[in-house]
Amino acid sequence: MKLIFTIFSLILIPKECNNISSNFTALQERQDTITITYEAVSRGFFEEISLSKDSLTICNDINKKEYKTYNLSKENWSTCLELLSKIDMNGLSELEAPTTFRYADGAAHATLIIKDGDKEIRSSEFDHGHPPQEIKELVEKLLTLKKIATKQ
Amino acid sequence: MKKVFLSMAAIAMIFTSCSENENEISQDQTNVDMSDFYVYTDADIDESSRSANSKSCYSMVNLNRQLNLNPGLEKKMYDVEYHTRKLIAGKGKPPGTGGGGSGGGSGDSDVDVLPIDDNLGVINIPVYVHVVYADANSISNSQIQSQINVLNSDFSNTNANQLPSGTTFENDATNAGFQFTLAGTFRHNDSRSSWGTNDAVKSAYPPVTPETHLNIWVCNIGGGILGYAQFPGGNSSTDGIVVGGDYFGVTSGVYGGGRTTTHEIGHYFNLRHIWGDGRCNRDDFVADTPKSDRSNGGCPTYPTVHCKDADMTMNYMDYTYDSCMYMFTDGQRNRMRAIFAPGGARASMVGS
Numbered sequence A: 001m002k003l004i005f006t007i008f009s010l011i012l013i014p015k016e017c018n019n020i021s022s023n024f025t026a027l028q029e030r031q032d033t034i035t036i037t038y039e040a041v042s043r044g045f046f047e048e049i050s051l052s053k054d055s056l057t058i059c060n061d062i063n064k065k066e067y068k069t070y071n072l073s074k075e076n077w078s079t080c081l082e083l084l085s086k087i088d089m090n091g092l093s094e095l096e097a098p099t100t101f102r103y104a105d106g107a108a109h110a111t112l113i114i115k116d117g118d119k120e121i122r123s124s125e126f127d128h129g130h131p132p133q134e135i136k137e138l139v140e141k142l143l144t145l146k147k148i149a150t151k152q
Numbered sequence B: 001m002k003k004v005f006l007s008m009a010a011i012a013m014i015f016t017s018c019s020e021n022e023n024e025i026s027q028d029q030t031n032v033d034m035s036d037f038y039v040y041t042d043a044d045i046d047e048s049s050r051s052a053n054s055k056s057c058y059s060m061v062n063l064n065r066q067l068n069l070n071p072g073l074e075k076k077m078y079d080v081e082y083h084t085r086k087l088i089a090g091k092g093k094p095p096g097t098g099g100g101g102s103g104g105g106s107g108d109s110d111v112d113v114l115p116i117d118d119n120l121g122v123i124n125i126p127v128y129v130h131v132v133y134a135d136a137n138s139i140s141n142s143q144i145q146s147q148i149n150v151l152n153s154d155f156s157n158t159n160a161n162q163l164p165s166g167t168t169f170e171n172d173a174t175n176a177g178f179q180f181t182l183a184g185t186f187r188h189n190d191s192r193s194s195w196g197t198n199d200a201v202k203s204a205y206p207p208v209t210p211e212t213h214l215n216i217w218v219c220n221i222g223g224g225i226l227g228y229a230q231f232p233g234g235n236s237s238t239d240g241i242v243v244g245g246d247y248f249g250v251t252s253g254v255y256g257g258g259r260t261t262t263h264e265i266g267h268y269f270n271l272r273h274i275w276g277d278g279r280c281n282r283d284d285f286v287a288d289t290p291k292s293d294r295s296n297g298g299c300p301t302y303p304t305v306h307c308k309d310a311d312m313t314m315n316y317m318d319y320t321y322d323s324c325m326y327m328f329t330d331g332q333r334n335r336m337r338a339i340f341a342p343g344g345a346r347a348s349m350v351g352s
Helices: A002-015 A024-029 A074-085 A089-094 A133-151 B002-018 B042-053 B062-069 B073-091 B141-154 B200-204 B259-268 B330-338
Strands: A034-042 A045-052 A055-059 A067-071 A109-116 A119-122 B123-133 B178-189 B214-218 B241-243
Touching: A024 A074, A034 A074, A034 A133, A045 A133, A055 A133, A074 A133, A089 A109, A089 A119, A109 A133, B073 B330, B123 B141, B123 B200, B141 B178, B141 B259, B214 B259, B241 B259
Parallel strands: B123 B178, B123 B214, B214 B241
Antiparallel strands: A034 A045, A034 A109, A045 A055, A055 A067, A109 A119
16 A cells, blocks of 8 residues: 555656745745846836845836846845745745736736746736735835835 | 545645646537636725725726626626627637648647638727817827827738748738727816826716717826726726827827727727736637737847747737737637627627
């Protein structure tokens, strides 16, 4: 019986999802290779807010040629990592958007993108201004950081 | 023993939950498969509390707000979709894959949909334009006429000669068979500088006979939004499209070609965004548009590959610059025209 179970497992395990450990300590250990990006796109509207360990980059150019980079404090980065650790990264692509204004252009299409080493995890699309509950805190933190950075 | 079975079951569940959530496409053309249709998401119950806290300028708009205001709308949109699919399944036998698929070289299958003979001929759309600006004369008659001219061109020309070499899109480019005529212009001097996407402009200046006329509000929307639309099946009191004056008709800049209005009318005629507003397995309900998991912007070079195939970035229902979008497909044509067929959501506009 055990043998059958082992064989069964061996067949199935390689097909499992590429699970990504997202607890806070694990994230801190590989924080140098993590990027958190929020992107909102519509026709004529583009906003990309990208965070890495010590910088915040903002891009409003659809052709991604003009960037502005700001310093990011350790505290802010740590807060974002902590918020990220509360998110199930493996479930990002299946998140259900609470609203659908974007279907007929009533809102920009937003995506949360996590780069983790050579992996890129994209959330499902949602309305800019109406993030799914699961990622709401992190998305709002990114938008707040952008607001503060661009005010200076 | 029990334990082992439980573990197996658990593993099996992990396995299934991780498998690609591909929607199966119905093999039987006579049955109408609605399993992939989406209008609304379950999480919407929270919407009222959400928008109360949100400072976003789009907070209350569009489809979901309408769905909340009007519980019958979901059913109506389902019916519109059912009617569309039934008509297309009955009249247009998709020839399947293959067709003229010679190019590409990447092994992608080229689905070719044929235009359905729906006996509707060229469908005439009479248009009312509501100009709402502090100085309502700031949008001139010739600017309005330039928009009508762009629509008449976009909804009848295939522009196949503009396609880059190497695409398999030439057999998809279509003459959608619509003609637009300006039926009247209403000018309203109003100093409000930003109308948002919550239909405020439609409440302030209601549509005129929306059952038989396409109403277009031209005003400043704000929030980076160039234009927005309402799908067929919605409330007639808000039926029509809204377009920012800087993007209405032939103006200037990368969105100055009048194609924001073409795109919004695409929605008004029941088209979804070409990437299906979701991941690879989310469809736009049109067979001859390639799968994609994102919009394209700017002026992409061919091929721009997502979901293993080159995106049709030159389709009016993508987000590219005006000069870089120039086609609808036969499948989109059939879908748009289906709502004007007898029993369709906009059938009352035909022949008026």
